Amino acid sequence: MKRLRLRDLAETDFVWFPRRQHPANYDRLLQACSRGGLTNPRIVQEAVDQATMLSLVACGMGVAFVTDATRWRCPKDVVLRRVVDLRLTITVSLIWRKDNASPLLARFVADVRRLIETRALTPAAKRRADSIS
Numbered sequence: 001m002k003r004l005r006l007r008d009l010a011e012t013d014f015v016w017f018p019r020r021q022h023p024a025n026y027d028r029l030l031q032a033c034s035r036g037g038l039t040n041p042r043i044v045q046e047a048v049d050q051a052t053m054l055s056l057v058a059c060g061m062g063v064a065f066v067t068d069a070t071r072w073r074c075p076k077d078v079v080l081r082r083v084v085d086l087r088l089t090i091t092v093s094l095i096w097r098k099d100n101a102s103p104l105l106a107r108f109v110a111d112v113r114r115l116i117e118t119r120a121l122t123p124a125a126k127r128r129a130d131s132i133s
Contacts, residue, residue: 003084006036013062016043036085
């Protein structure tokens, strides 16, 4: 199977998420696309979540960029292919109520901190991890 690159998608219709949903990720995705030769993606439909994107792709509206976790809920008639030159990291945050004294939550936060410490992180990522309190 041929390796799929961003430039290969230049004439493709896209299902995309609305910029208002997450402006920073939207802009980062467009920049990554542009670096890879997909300078002006033809967005024909917007969808606010990956489930809707998958449904619209299954209906033939176009293609969509989704996270790897989508493979667990992908419709049978939709194919997931890695785009070899699309490399994006997405920042996520762990949040909880300040007054939550759950021992389970405390263990989970400790596990997340340990996981972060065992990974090779950039200095900025380490600072973010240290801010989890």
